[in-house]
Amino acid sequence: MKHVQDTLPPYVKIENGELWLTEDDRENLKISYRIKDIIFSEPSEFQHVMILDSYDFGRMLVLDGVVQTTSIDxxxxxxxxxxxxxxxxxxxxxxxxxxxxxxxxxxxxxxxxxxxxxxxxxxxxxxxxxxxxxxxxxxxxxxxxxxxxxxxxxxxxxxxxxxxxxxxxxxxxxxxxxxxxxxxxxxxxxxxxxxxxxxxxxxxxxxxxxxxxxxxxxxxxxxxxxxxxxxxxxxxxxxxxxxxxxxxxxxxxxxxxxxxxxxxxxxxxxxxxxxxxxxxxxxxxxxxxx
Amino acid sequence: MKHVQDTLPPYVKIENGELWLTEDDRENLKISYRIKDIIFSEPSEFQHVMILDSYDFGRMLVLDGVVQTTSIDxxxxxxxxxxxxxxxxxxxxxxxxxxxxxxxxxxxxxxxxxxxxxxxxxxxxxxxxxxxxxxxxxxxxxxxxxxxxxxxxxxxxxxxxxxxxxxxxxxxxxxxxxxxxxxxxxxxxxxxxxxxxxxxxxxxxxxxxxxxxxxxxxxxxxxxxxxxxxxxxxxxxxxxxxxxxxxxxxxxxxxxxxxxxxxxxxxxxxxxxxxxxxxxxxxxxxxxxx
Missing domain, CATH: 3.40.50.150 (Vaccinia Virus protein VP39)
Incomplete structure (x- = not known):
């Protein structure tokens, strides 16, 4: 899997060759998830909808960059x-x-x-x-x-x-x-x-x-x-x-x-x-x- | 408070002019805390001991870069x-x-x-x-x-x-x-x-x-x-x-x-x-x- 930053959805960044989602809804606490793959990424009429496959939590629903639910929990x-x-x-x-x-x-x-x-x-x-x-x-x-x-x-x-x-x-x-x-x-x-x-x-x-x-x-x-x-x-x-x-x-x-x-x-x-x-x-x- | 990276203890980084502690003990999940001030930072015989003042959790005991306990919880x-x-x-x-x-x-x-x-x-x-x-x-x-x-x-x-x-x-x-x-x-x-x-x-x-x-x-x-x-x-x-x-x-x-x-x-x-x-x-x- 090869990614360049320009083709990635917002919220997902490349760091040292790895994909990371960093929740940015809080000023003073950042949680970053290492991502295996981007399964789905589309803006809807209301928000940006992503399904990401993460290392620690399996697949996750992410709305406007914030994790909503995961396979693990x-x-x-x-x-x-x-x-x-x-x-x-x-x-x-x-x-x-x-x-x-x-x-x-x-x-x-x-x-x-x-x-x-x-x-x-x-x-x-x-x-x-x-x-x-x-x-x-x-x-x-x-x-x-x-x-x-x-x-x-x-x-x-x-x-x-x-x-x-x-x-x-x-x-x-x-x-x-x-x-x-x-x-x-x-x-x-x-x-x-x-x-x-x-x-x-x-x-x-x-x-x-x-x-x-x-x-x-x-x-x-x-x-x-x-x-x-x-x-x-x-x-x-x-x-x-x-x-x-x-x-x-x-x-x-x-x-x-x-x-x-x-x-x-x-x-x-x-x-x-x-x-x-x-x-x-x-x-x-x-x-x-x- | 002015900090330059060279004078900071390990584990604390400057990002966009702000101080952040990022726990690095996990491969696939990073938690970063925005820091107001470094209260204490010294290596002991066994580990690196810090007391940091954080925005969301108040003062925290941090050993080898990992949060152990905080004022809040x-x-x-x-x-x-x-x-x-x-x-x-x-x-x-x-x-x-x-x-x-x-x-x-x-x-x-x-x-x-x-x-x-x-x-x-x-x-x-x-x-x-x-x-x-x-x-x-x-x-x-x-x-x-x-x-x-x-x-x-x-x-x-x-x-x-x-x-x-x-x-x-x-x-x-x-x-x-x-x-x-x-x-x-x-x-x-x-x-x-x-x-x-x-x-x-x-x-x-x-x-x-x-x-x-x-x-x-x-x-x-x-x-x-x-x-x-x-x-x-x-x-x-x-x-x-x-x-x-x-x-x-x-x-x-x-x-x-x-x-x-x-x-x-x-x-x-x-x-x-x-x-x-x-x-x-x-x-x-x-x-x-x-």
Whole structure:
């Protein structure tokens, strides 16, 4: 494989004859991944979409130069954002996923035979196509007939739906660019309206270490709109700081099922993780109690 | 602050007029920290010791160019390696810490008034002096009279002690350079001999993501020497992959105390964390069962 800098996509640089992706979204911390090959690289209407094959993390989805998910650890995030809410609402039939273009959350949800419809609203079709074609470790080349792909703006979509979904999963990228509106109070209010009376929502709510302000704002917004709100965490190695947070809003009290029904082939989630993920480090408990 | 490359310690580079530390201990993943100032930089008999002031993590202890602990997250590691074993052995009186030059583990142990003696055996006095002088967010400038500093090789030290300690904490750096022998089966056998009949040991056992081989070997070695062995995890943001493992070996069955007695001022550990840290992700449970 021979590359010259002029023919490379932005974000990928040649250093000492090796290809490196350096995330440049942070001022004071740079993470650089050595790359074997560029599998896919195209600008979409919304962002620059790449699938890169890296040495340490296998294939990775990279949007505007920032790693979103990888073959090595994508399952951690996707299992945590789907199985936890679906275990808390074992009677769910109709699920909405907003974002989640890597298809991993929809793939996990589709492991529950009792679900009847899984709607996936992703703004960027190119992300879905790239992941289905080139990142099957995450997407599983998802083709379950219950999964309906809708290429639309999630913010506009939820406004038009009322009392329809049992579970809404907000699987957004960081709150800059296309995903910014998915962190607003107005959006969560519309999500609540789109849920059935006994429904619940979950969103990824960023790093408790580096973005505690965003997590607290999200927790407070959801807490004002839903009578029950809870934060849980997992360790996602390719996200800065490792520790990642998810926030659940629910109309009903949140309780673990007496008997967990986690699909047999998970790699991260199990019955112990289902319980332990709600036990927060002291600094985070204190920050959320304020 | 003006710097020219020639006067800088190794590992710190000037890029576009800014100071950056780039960890170079991994081939395919580079993490670079933007640095405000170099507080301390001297070679010791064993390694190159630096205290750097970074933008995102505050002051950091850096050995041979690799970040060991930081003001921002040093407490997570130090609380987890000390409070978990001390909660599991609430009657402990005499504790040995091997390594732990940043003084953080000894500082946490010293929060238990019932401990009578805390021996800290660190090979490199320069690390202790640098951390006590320049990294007080981690070291607390520890000066508790029960803490005895012994500058010696931990491997040789444990050979000379028998049936003496209630708890031994092995707070080593990575298994390259001075710490390599602290991961060997012979060393753990001597640790067992240095423990009282009802004693227990804990060691840091590396990343379950990037060094699963080391964790499994450690788990198997300790499991052959002690009738009871358990792994627990925590998320330490500045360690690669975030997820970090600790392994406990005990002569008695391991059971959480009915009433936890965690000191009031912890930032990470609380009663929930004490329970949840033993609930392992499925891939790790499977790997350890093999």
């Amino acid at each position: 994508g399952h951690i995030y996707n299992e945590m954002i789907s199985h936890i809410p679906l275990q808390l609402h074992p009677a769910a039939k109709k699920v909405l996923i907003i974002g989640g273009g890597d298809c991993g959350a929809a793939r996990e949800a589709a492991k529950y035979p009792h679900l009847e419809e899984i709607h996936m609203v992703e703004i960027d079709e190119k992300v879905v196509q790239a992941c289905k074609a080139h990142l099957q470790e995450v997407s599983g080349n998802l083709s379950d007939p219950r999964v309906k792909f809708i290429y639309d703006d999630g913010v506009a979509f939820v406004k038009e739906h009322e009392n329809e979904y049992d579970v809404i999963i907000i699987d957004s990228s960081d709150p800059v660019g296309p995903a910014e509106a998915l962190f607003s109070r107005d959006f969560y209010a519309n999500v609540r309206r789109a849920l059935k009376d006994d429904g619940l929502m979950v969103c990824q709510s960023q790093s408790p270490i580096f973005h505690l302000d965003i997590l607290r704002r999200t927790y407070n917004n959801i807490g004002e709109l839903f009578p029950h709100v809870k934060v849980y965490t997992a360790t996602v190695p390719t996200y800065p700081g490792g520790l990642w947070s998810f926030t659940i809003g629910s109309t009903k009290p949140l309780a673990l099922p007496e008997k967990a029904t986690i699909p047999a082939d998970t790699k991260y989630v199990n019955e112990g993780i289902l319980k332990q993920c709600f036990e927060l480090p002291q600094f985070l408990k204190t920050a959320l109690e304020k | 040093g407490h997570i590691y130090n609380e987890m390696i000390s409070h978990i074993p001390l909660q599991l052995h609430p009657a402990a009186k005499k504790v040995l810490i091997i390594g732990g030059g940043d003084c953080g583990a000894a500082r946490e142990a010293a929060k238990y008034p019932h401990l009578e003696e805390i021996h800290m055996v660190e090979i490199d006095e320069k690390v202790v002096q640098a951390c006590k002088a320049h990294l007080q967010e981690v070291s607390g400038n520890l000066s508790d009279p029960r803490v005895k500093f012994i500058y010696d090789d931990g491997v040789a030290f444990v050979k000379e002690h028998e049936n003496e300690y209630d708890v031994i904490i092995i707070d080593s750096s990575d298994p390259v350079g001075p710490a390599e022998a602290l991961f060997s089966r012979d060393f753990y056998a001597n640790v067992r001999r240095a423990l009282k009949d009802d004693g227990l040991m804990v060691c840091q056992s590396q990343s379950p993501i990037f060094h699963l081989d080391i964790l499994r070997r450690t788990y198997n070695n300790i499991g052959e020497l002690f009738p009871h062995v358990k792994v627990y995890t925590a998320t330490v943001p500045t360690y690669p992959g975030g997820l970090w493992s600790f392994t406990i070996g005990s002569t008695k069955p391991l059971a959480l105390p009915e009433k936890a007695t965690i000191p009031a001022d912890t930032k990470y550990v609380n009663e929930g964390i004490l329970k949840q840290c033993f609930e392992l992700p499925q891939f790790l449970k499977t790997a350890l069962e093999k």
